[in-house]
Structure formats: C-alpha cells, structure tokens
C-alpha cells in the first residue's frame with residue numbers, strides 16, 4: 001500500500017499570529033518571534049488560529065459602546081480550546097477573566113498594578129484578581145541575596 005502523503009507537511013509553515021511564512025525553516029517567526037512547533041497537530045494549529053481570531057474580534061467589540069459580544073467571543077474561544085485540547089497561548093491567558101470570561105483591557109474593564117516583579121490584574125466586572133510574575137517574597141529574597149553579595 002502506498003504511503004499517504006499529507007500535503008500540509010510539505011508546505012512551508014506560516015506564523016499563526018501574523019501569517020509570516022517560515023521560508024528559512026527555522027520554525028520561529030522572523031517577524032514576531034512566535035515558535036512554530038512541529039509537535040502540534042494540524043487540528044490544534046487551526047484551533048489556535050481560530051482562538052487568535054476570536055480574541056481579535058473580542059478586542060474590537062470591546063472598543064464599541066455595546067460590548068456584550070466580547071464575552072461571547074471569549075467563551076467561543078475557550079470552547080474551541082477545550083474541544084481540540086489546544087493550549088491557550090501565554091499572551092492570551094492574561095487577556096481574559098477566568099471567572100466571568102470578560103475580555104480584559106486595561107483602563108476599560110481591568111485594573112493593572114505592578115508591585116515588585118508581580119503584575120496584578122483585577123477584573124472590574126466581577127472583581128476577580130489575577131497575579132502573574134514573580135511573587136513578592138521571592139523578589140525580596142533575591143534582593144537580600146544581592147545586598148549580601
């Protein structure tokens with residue numbers, strides 16, 4: 001039996017976030033630096049494309065006065081993630097509220113505060129708080145170490 005050839009394997013990959021083709025086959029986008037991994041299946045790549053697109057739409061919708069749809073877009077993106085077992089990209093993880101699924105935009109419906117190396121994002125719609133980065137204790141310890149040296 002002849003081996004099946006999967007056309008997409010021979011195609012040059014394109015960046016899932018800006019669409020730049022990977023002509024040098026470095027598997028990293030030369031424009032935005034996103035790593036194009038080969039482990040992900042085609043299905044997951046398409047799912048990621050859709051997730052990115054839905055987040056774009058959610059951001060656009062939020063800039064309008066009636067922003068009821070932006071929540072819906074985030075919900076759809078999360079559904080696609082669950083169905084295809086795709087991982088939410090890190091840059092998108094900070095852009096929605098885990099509790100009420102609202103698209104977060106600093107100055108509009110989110111408050112962003114920086115304390116030390118930690119970034120605290122609080123959702124103004126439901127009050128949920130999300131902390132990212134190094135914790136305060138860790139940062140303090142690192143500072144003490146520096147002083148000793």
Ligand SMILES: [Zn+2]
Pocket residue numbers: 097098099100101102123124125126127128
């Ligand atoms: Zn929220």
